[in-house]
Amino acid sequence: MKLYTVPLAPNPMRVTLYIAEREARGCEFDIERIIVNTLKGRHREPEHLARNSWGTLPVLELNSGQFITESLSIIDYLEDAVAGPCLRSDQIEDRAIARNIERVVEMRIGVPMGQYVHCQKSPLGLAQDPEKARELAQLMQPGFDYVEQLLQDGRQFLEGDAPGVSDCTLGAFLQFMRFTETDLIDEREALRQWDEAYRERGAVKSLFMV
Numbered sequence: 001m002k003l004y005t006v007p008l009a010p011n012p013m014r015v016t017l018y019i020a021e022r023e024a025r026g027c028e029f030d031i032e033r034i035i036v037n038t039l040k041g042r043h044r045e046p047e048h049l050a051r052n053s054w055g056t057l058p059v060l061e062l063n064s065g066q067f068i069t070e071s072l073s074i075i076d077y078l079e080d081a082v083a084g085p086c087l088r089s090d091q092i093e094d095r096a097i098a099r100n101i102e103r104v105v106e107m108r109i110g111v112p113m114g115q116y117v118h119c120q121k122s123p124l125g126l127a128q129d130p131e132k133a134r135e136l137a138q139l140m141q142p143g144f145d146y147v148e149q150l151l152q153d154g155r156q157f158l159e160g161d162a163p164g165v166s167d168c169t170l171g172a173f174l175q176f177m178r179f180t181e182t183d184l185i186d187e188r189e190a191l192r193q194w195d196e197a198y199r200e201r202g203a204v205k206s207l208f209m210v
Ligand SMILES: N[C@@H](CCC(=O)N[C@@H](CS)C(=O)NCC(=O)O)C(=O)O
Pocket: 009, 010, 011, 012, 038, 043, 055, 056, 057, 058, 069, 070, 071, 072
């Protein structure tokens, strides 16, 4: 398998974190990682568009030659395809709740965060838009409240007592926020503690750039 990826970008980063989490549980991934330089616009060139017509990253190329172009679909595939302990629970209900948390984190925080960062300090060199950035920051507040509420029962990770895909998603998008040198976490102490503790863990610590 080949994973087309780029450092710092949040959707590639959540796959990177996911793989690291499973490697920490003893799983072995036979994946070649290939950096597509988005700063040089390589993701918009025909070679990458042939893998993914949306021009986005990450992309997983399967040994069959087929491509998976959505980060969560890549993670789902790897959960099924790579032997060893998974991040998802084998209990149907727990698995559904975990996926629900992950979707809320991505849709309520991740998607607006991606737009926010590009309005503030775009790694792709897009024009700044401070007013839109302010609107997006407001839009994310209920998502942060949701996570703060979730953590009130003392759980160490978003889905419970062990790291899950939701942690990978939130960790990746908060790193993207820190790239802008802004902080939208505000007075949410449980979320702040989670953020610091998650990044300090041996399994993922070396992967965070900011
Ligand atoms: N829904 C996709 C989103 C992928 C995405 O937007 N990737 C960003 C990096 S985080 C990208 O490639 N942006 C470049 C562009 O859109 O030009 C996923 O989850 O993989």
